[in-house]
Amino acid sequence: MIDYKRQSWQWQRHEVKYLITEKQAAEIRRYCVTYLSPDPHALGWPRNEYPISSVYLDSPVRTLLRNTLDKKTDRFKLRIRSYRWMGSPLDDSAMFSEIKYKQHGIVTKTRAQLTPELSQGLLDSDFTIFHDQGLGGQEVKGANEFLALRHELRATPAVSIFYTREAYESSSAQRVRITLDRNLHFGTVPGQPGFAGERWWPASLEGVILEVKFTNTYPFWVADMLRRVEISRRGVCKYVICCRAADNMGLGVAG
Numbered sequence: 001m002i003d004y005k006r007q008s009w010q011w012q013r014h015e016v017k018y019l020i021t022e023k024q025a026a027e028i029r030r031y032c033v034t035y036l037s038p039d040p041h042a043l044g045w046p047r048n049e050y051p052i053s054s055v056y057l058d059s060p061v062r063t064l065l066r067n068t069l070d071k072k073t074d075r076f077k078l079r080i081r082s083y084r085w086m087g088s089p090l091d092d093s094a095m096f097s098e099i100k101y102k103q104h105g106i107v108t109k110t111r112a113q114l115t116p117e118l119s120q121g122l123l124d125s126d127f128t129i130f131h132d133q134g135l136g137g138q139e140v141k142g143a144n145e146f147l148a149l150r151h152e153l154r155a156t157p158a159v160s161i162f163y164t165r166e167a168y169e170s171s172s173a174q175r176v177r178i179t180l181d182r183n184l185h186f187g188t189v190p191g192q193p194g195f196a197g198e199r200w201w202p203a204s205l206e207g208v209i210l211e212v213k214f215t216n217t218y219p220f221w222v223a224d225m226l227r228r229v230e231i232s233r234r235g236v237c238k239y240v241i242c243c244r245a246a247d248n249m250g251l252g253v254a255g
Contacts (some may be wrong), residue, residue: 052163097143
């Protein structure tokens with residue numbers, strides 16, 4: 001079990017995504033071990049990959065999905081994130097409410113750690129506001145910001161998403177983080193009719209999702225890495241892929 005300390009924070013950065021092959025991922029890894037350090041949360045896991053499991057929320061007409069498909073310059077996603085394997089219990093899992101904004105290419109994330117019980121409150125349509133409930137002030141603020149957006153959209157759980165992440169990052173002032181995401185799955189959401197518990201299916205994504213995240217200027221060695229490995233930018237969104245896959249199965253989450 002990954003031990004995440006209680007935290008609530010907001011950060012801002014650039015984020016660029018690519019869909020690459022496993023051969024290209026191996027080349028990327030060679031660069032990463034030279035310039036960056038492995039994410040400490042992944043140490044000890046097979047291939048230094050840790051699990052990410054999230055429930056994404058959206059409006060009844062899938063406003064957030066459509067904003068992504070339409071490439072709106074100002075858009076956001078609502079999700080509840082945990083770091084657990086598919087089918088593992090929630091009891092001991094750290095869970096986080098997250099609002100991921102994207103405005104003119106700049107990504108800002110607001111995140112607050114919650115207990116599984118409080119996280120369920122963010123998914124329940126009759127839950128209105130967080131007070132103290134043992135949380136810090138910033139966590140209460142982040143959770144209520146999440147609730148406000150959820151109520152504004154009348155958002156409910158749309159799809160569950162799971163994948164494994166191999167990650168590398170710098171500790172210098174020029175923050176760089178490179179991640180390789182694999183094993184993308186989509187699943188049922190809490191309380192979905194016809195399913196007693198969670199179920200997962202592979203999203204049939206051919207390749208590895210590479211994400212390059214940086215705070216200031218694009219590092220020269222990253223540009224050189226992408227050129228040498230012959231990687232071209234290609235937009236790829238896990239939420240869109242999983243919504244479409246679930247809709248193709250008749251789960252009705254894609255609106």
